[in-house]
Amino acid sequence: xxxxxxxxxxxxxxxxxxxxxxxxxxxxxxxxxxxxxxxxxxxxxxxxxxxxxxxxxxxxxxxxxxxxxxxxxxxxxxxxxxxxxxxxxxxxxxxxxxxxxxxxxxxxxxxxxxxxxxxxxxxxxxxxxxxxxxxxxxxxxxxxxxxxxxxxxxxxxxxxxxxxxxxxxxxxxxxxxxxxxxxxxxxxxxxxxxxxxxxxxxxxxxxxxxxxxxxxxxxxxxxxxxxxxxxxxxxxxxxxxxxxxxxxxxxxxxxxxxxxxxxxxxxxxxxxxxxxxxxxxxxxxxxxxxxxxxxxxxxxxxxxxxxxxxxxxxxxxxxxxxxxxxxxxxxxxxxxxxxxxxxxxxxxxxxxxxxxxxxxxxxxxxxxxxxxxxxxxxxxxxxxxxxxxxxxxxxxxxxxxxxxxxxxxxxxxxxxx
Amino acid sequence: xxxxxxxxxxxxxxxxxxxxxxxxxxxxxxxxxxxxxxxxxxxxxxxxxxxxxxxxxxxxxxxxxxxxxxxxxxxxxxxxxxxxxxxxxxxxxxxxxxxxxxxxxxxxxxxxxxxxxxxxxxxxxxxxxxxxxxxxxxxxxxxxxxxxxxxxxxxxxxxxxxxxxxxxxxxxxxxxxxxxxxxxxxxxxxxxxxxxxxxxxxxxxxxxxxxxxxxxxxxxxxxxxxxxxxxxxxxxxxxxxxxxxxxxxxxxxxxxxxxxxxxxxxxxxxxxxxxxxxxxxxxxxxxxxxxxxxxxxxxxxxxxxxxxxxxxxxxxxxxxxxxxxxxxxxxxxxxxxxxxxxxxxxxxxxxxxxxxxxxxxxxxxxxxxxxxxxxxxxxxxxxxxxxxxxxxxxxxxxxxxxxxxxxxxxxxxxxxx
Numbered sequence: 001x002x003x004x005x006x007x008x009x010x011x012x013x014x015x016x017x018x019x020x021x022x023x024x025x026x027x028x029x030x031x032x033x034x035x036x037x038x039x040x041x042x043x044x045x046x047x048x049x050x051x052x053x054x055x056x057x058x059x060x061x062x063x064x065x066x067x068x069x070x071x072x073x074x075x076x077x078x079x080x081x082x083x084x085x086x087x088x089x090x091x092x093x094x095x096x097x098x099x100x101x102x103x104x105x106x107x108x109x110x111x112x113x114x115x116x117x118x119x120x121x122x123x124x125x126x127x128x129x130x131x132x133x134x135x136x137x138x139x140x141x142x143x144x145x146x147x148x149x150x151x152x153x154x155x156x157x158x159x160x161x162x163x164x165x166x167x168x169x170x171x172x173x174x175x176x177x178x179x180x181x182x183x184x185x186x187x188x189x190x191x192x193x194x195x196x197x198x199x200x201x202x203x204x205x206x207x208x209x210x211x212x213x214x215x216x217x218x219x220x221x222x223x224x225x226x227x228x229x230x231x232x233x234x235x236x237x238x239x240x241x242x243x244x245x246x247x248x249x250x251x252x253x254x255x256x257x258x259x260x261x262x263x264x265x266x267x268x269x270x271x272x273x274x275x276x277x278x279x280x281x282x283x284x285x286x287x288x289x290x291x292x293x294x295x296x297x298x299x300x301x302x303x304x305x306x307x308x309x310x311x312x313x314x315x316x317x318x319x320x321x322x323x324x325x326x327x328x329x330x331x332x333x334x335x336x337x338x339x340x341x342x343x344x345x346x347x348x349x350x351x352x353x354x355x356x357x358x359x360x361x362x363x364x365x366x367x368x369x370x371x372x373x374x375x376x377x378x379x380x381x382x383x384x385x386x387x388x389x390x391x392x393x394x395x396x397x398x399x400x401x402x403x404x405x406x407x408x409x410x411x412x413x414x415x416x417x
Numbered sequence: 418x419x420x421x422x423x424x425x426x427x428x429x430x431x432x433x434x435x436x437x438x439x440x441x442x443x444x445x446x447x448x449x450x451x452x453x454x455x456x457x458x459x460x461x462x463x464x465x466x467x468x469x470x471x472x473x474x475x476x477x478x479x480x481x482x483x484x485x486x487x488x489x490x491x492x493x494x495x496x497x498x499x500x501x502x503x504x505x506x507x508x509x510x511x512x513x514x515x516x517x518x519x520x521x522x523x524x525x526x527x528x529x530x531x532x533x534x535x536x537x538x539x540x541x542x543x544x545x546x547x548x549x550x551x552x553x554x555x556x557x558x559x560x561x562x563x564x565x566x567x568x569x570x571x572x573x574x575x576x577x578x579x580x581x582x583x584x585x586x587x588x589x590x591x592x593x594x595x596x597x598x599x600x601x602x603x604x605x606x607x608x609x610x611x612x613x614x615x616x617x618x619x620x621x622x623x624x625x626x627x628x629x630x631x632x633x634x635x636x637x638x639x640x641x642x643x644x645x646x647x648x649x650x651x652x653x654x655x656x657x658x659x660x661x662x663x664x665x666x667x668x669x670x671x672x673x674x675x676x677x678x679x680x681x682x683x684x685x686x687x688x689x690x691x692x693x694x695x696x697x698x699x700x701x702x703x704x705x706x707x708x709x710x711x712x713x714x715x716x717x718x719x720x721x722x723x724x725x726x727x728x729x730x731x732x733x734x735x736x737x738x739x740x741x742x743x744x745x746x747x748x749x750x751x752x753x754x755x756x757x758x759x760x761x762x763x764x765x766x767x768x769x770x771x772x773x774x775x776x777x778x779x780x781x782x783x784x785x786x787x788x789x790x791x792x793x794x795x796x797x798x799x800x801x802x803x804x805x806x807x808x809x810x811x812x813x814x815x816x817x818x819x820x821x822x823x824x825x826x827x828x829x830x831x832x833x834x
Contacts, residue, residue, distance in 0.1 A: 037638065058517040096518075104534065140565070161559075
């Protein structure tokens with residue numbers, strides 16, 4: 001299958017090559033929606049194959065690193081091409097390897113993942129499936145870039161704050177707040193840039209499927225003065241000439257296809273983040289925005305490492321959060337779960353837990369393995385109410401997390417008086 | 418000089434190389450502030466030389482393209498290094514050429530300029546000089562990402578809207594509005610990402626040097642349905658294998674060092690942008706934000722091509738704008754200026770013009786040539802009041818434009834009753 005497809009790709013490339021090397025790709029190969037304006041490549045065929053083209057006149061070996069690698073070939077027009085096998089729908093980070101240098105493709109916008117700015121393609125879904133994250137003519141909220149000072153980290157930090165469509169006009173209203181975290185190697189831009197969380201939320205609110213809320217997106221990577229930002233160092237290795245270490249335990253690489261057993265297993269929880277969040281972030285938000293007070297107006301969720309962080313922070317502070325979500329990451333599922341002792345014994349008294357936690361949500365892509373489902377079943381077995389959602393056909397990637405968010409957001413703040 | 422510096426750089430590289438290739442640079446070479454977290458290179462010496470390091474094990478030829486090009490050398494640790502000549506202070510886009518492929522350096526954040534995502538270094542100024550664009554403990558406004566529908570272009574457009582620190586609390590106040598444009602090959606993110614306009618404005622407001630205002634940053638590249646985004650195609654060429662054409666007349670490439678005669682000469686003015694702005698953008702802003710009405714509460718400014726656009730739009734619509742600024746771009750200065758006929762004769766009646774236009778501001782970097790100064794003198798000769806500002810020692814780059822903005826903003830909306 002793969003070989004057949006690759007050959008088909010080369011055949012196409014030969015057809016294009018000729019005196020006019022600026023020819024456009026075949027009409028049925030549509031430019032990736034994440035390309036820079038005017039760039040025809042990479043392009044996506046109706047069957048989800050992707051053709052890449054790169055200008056590298058003196059290079060010896062080019063490879064597209066898109067989950068697996070695809071070697072490129074230099075065609076008669078002097079350009080490098082490859083057509084991949086059909087890709088699954090959704091958002092995929094990728095890089096080029098140019099004679100061993102791993103870099104972004106200049107043809108696309110760049111996205112912070114794995115600790116640096118990657119390229120990306122978006123394999124489109126059928127219109128009906130992507131409707132919930134598509135721009136539509138509905139009232140629209142905004143995403144605000146907010147700088148604030150942190151006493152805990154001793155520096156300026158940047159958060160992005162979504163406010164719902166009526167925030168600026170309904171000036172007496174107070175809104176509940178969701179704190180929403182990115183994954184390993186990503187940053188505070190992930191949810192609105194890669195995840196389209198603002199678009200999803202606007203659409204849900206317009207359909208009255210979710211309550212208007214404030215969403216706070218901050219950076220999980222938090223260190224005290226003098227400490228190094230160790231979580232980033234793995235990918236920083238590409239510019240530092242040290243072997244790229246495996247991701248930290250429980251922190252599946254963002255945007256890579258997750259194998260079985262991925263999904264934020266194991267605790268990679270930053271106590272510094274928790275301290276910063278409780279000391280600096282939440283007070284800043286509640287001082288600056290019209291945030292409704294109290295635990296039943298606060299939710300916390302995150303993806304992958306951000307899911308593990310959510311469980312770490314929120315389960316230790318149930319006086320502050322009543323809604324909890326982990327998307328491909330929860331801190332559970334590794335086995336050895338004991339409701340009496342795990343997570344500091346927070347699950348030991350199921351009735352008390354269920355009374356306090358209004359929603360405990362566990363989401364996962366179906367290609368990510370059984371860990372999260374197992375954890376959900378263990379919780380259910382222990383009498384802990386929880387909601388398990390499985391995204392069909394998706395892996396450890398942003399489409400899983402958009403879908404998780406779409407399922408999770410409507411459950412929030414429904415039980416508040 | 419250059420050769421001496423290059424040799425010094427190589428000597429340094431040799432010193433670092435050894436069994437541990439992950440060694441950090443010399444203590445006096447400080448990581449570029451625009452690096453991704455944890456990346457030690459590129460780093461900047463006290464004398465403003467920059468050392469770059471790239472991992473490209475199988476490459477034959479590497480070059481840093483930073484204004485001029487600097488060839489890299491593969492050292493005994495297998496990595497590529499170069500140390501440049503001393504660079505001028507401020508923000509500089511750069512790219513790598515890896516065996517002929519022009520790409521961003523994975524070691525830095527990426528910035529949209531020349532139509533794609535470049536790397537960049539920031540050569541720091543002395544603290545006293547950079548104070549005005551440094552994060553300080555003052556009340557802070559926010560930059561809001563705002564999607565809106567355009568009837569003129571038939572699609573969704575994205576603007577960034579700065580609102581001042583008291584906007585959310587002083588809920589009865591209305592604010593004047595500055596429409597602020599980026600340069601060729603850049604986009605609506607340029608002013609707050611590369612330009613730090615929000616930080617500058619917060620600092621000016623805190624010192625009571627500027628009036629609180631809304632700042633609207635939109636994308637200059639505007640086409641009607643079915644038209645192609647031609648302005649981007651020049652740099653898109655890198656991925657399209659056609660020779661990179663020169664920038665359009667009057668549109669100096671963003672971020673490149675401007676030679677004499679640069680500075681937005683010649684009219685590269687989009688009538689579609691003007692139509693979109695008047696039909697869609699201004700009404701959206703005045704419907705959505707607490708914008709004070711009327712021409713004396715509206716200013717327009719831009720850099721390079723955005724300055725030419727500002728002159729094109731505002732001088733044709735003086736019933737809508739009372740404050741006008743061009744930073745390294747104004748549409749004037751080419752010679753052949755005739756106050757009776759140029760710009761549709763808007764300068765013919767100097768007294769009437771001076772009464773209408775409260776501020777006409779022309780800014781330029783001292784390294785950009787005499788065109789803007791000549792234009793200012795021509796205007797003065799014709800009796801047109803204008804303010805000329807020259808940024809010492811800077812070229813066609815963001816430091817010139819940060820400084821222009823710092824000089825321009827305090828002049829705005831002072832004569833409003």
